[in-house]
Amino acid sequence: SMxxxxxxxxxxxxxxxxxxxxxxxxIYAVNHGVSNPGLFFTTVAIMLIIGxxxxxxxxxxxxxxxIIMPSIFPYIISMVILSxxxxxxxxxxxxIIYGLGPAFLIPALMAYAxxxxxxxxxxxxxxxxxxxxxxxxGPVIMGMVIQWTNYPIMFLCLAFTGICNLIYFYFSMxxxx
Numbered sequence: 666s667m668x669x670x671x672x673x674x675x676x677x678x679x680x681x682x683x684x685x686x687x688x689x690x691x692i693y694a695v696n697h698g699v700s701n702p703g704l705f706f707t708t709v710a711i712m713l714i715i716g717x718x719x720x721x722x723x724x725x726x727x728x729x730x731x732i733i734m735p736s737i738f739p740y741i742i743s744m745v746i747l748s749x750x751x752x753x754x755x756x757x758x759x760x761i762i763y764g765l766g767p768a769f770l771i772p773a774l775m776a777y778a779x780x781x782x783x784x785x786x787x788x789x790x791x792x793x794x795x796x797x798x799x800x801x802x803g804p805v806i807m808g809m810v811i812q813w814t815n816y817p818i819m820f821l822c823l824a825f826t827g828i829c830n831l832i833y834f835y836f837s838m839x840x841x842x
Contacts, residue, residue, distance in 0.1 A: 666787035671837050672778040673795035675733070678830035679770055680796040682740055682823045684803030686763075690747075693816045697751045704753065705760045712764020720769045729777040730838060736770035737831045739763055744824035748817040 687706075694702035723732060743763035750756055775792060782788035810819045 666778075666782050666784065666791045668782040669778040669788040669791040672774045672781070673792045674837075675830060675834055676771065676774050676792055677795045677799040678826055678833070679737075679740055679767060680799030681803035681806075682744065682799075682826055683767070684800035685807035685819070685823055686803075688804035689807060689811065689816065689819065694753075694756060696816075699753050699756065702756075705756045708757050708760030709764040712761055713768045716765055716768020717772065720772055723769070724773060724776055729773050729780065732769055732773040733777065733834060734831070734839070736766055736773060737827055737834065739766035740770075741824050741827035741831070744820050744827060748820035748824070 690705060691702040694705065720732075739762050743759045743766070746755070746762065747759045750759055775789075778788050778792050779785055807819050807822065810822050
């Protein structure tokens with residue numbers, strides 16, 4: 666669905682970050698003495714549950730664009746903090762911040778895509794295809810980055826991916842109105 670392409674491209678970036686994070690964070694955490702990296706993912710899951718509980722109501726009250734932009738920032742902030750983190754408490758803080766991003770962003774993007782398309786089937790197909798592409802390419806591309814650099818640089822590259830998403834959102838959806 667061409668009408669769903671803009672929000673679907675916006676979904677590519679957070680799923681790119683998520684794919685790389687789920688692939689490389691456990692190794693990074695274990696290398697820093699964390700015996701159970703799953704605590705990070707548990708924290709993210711708890712934040713998703715809490716955030717989506719409030720997010721549904723917020724989506725009904727505010728314009729989608731007003732929710733999308735602030736929801737990109739947790740991705741950027743969490744990846745910058747993660748690049749300097751080496752302890753479990755810091756990883757938990759990153760999980761709290763990170764979890765807020767997808768809790769609000771993904772439902773807002775889906776709703777935006779459905780609001781601006783003619784048919785839900787092709788819209789969700791386009792949205793899911795771009796999300797799957799992001800989840801697949803994130804580990805591949807960031808694996809090459811790690812090979813040439815290190816984990817902190819890779820996490821900073823993921824923060825830059827979030828910045829690219831913010832720039833794309835601004836120029837494709839906000840300024841282009």
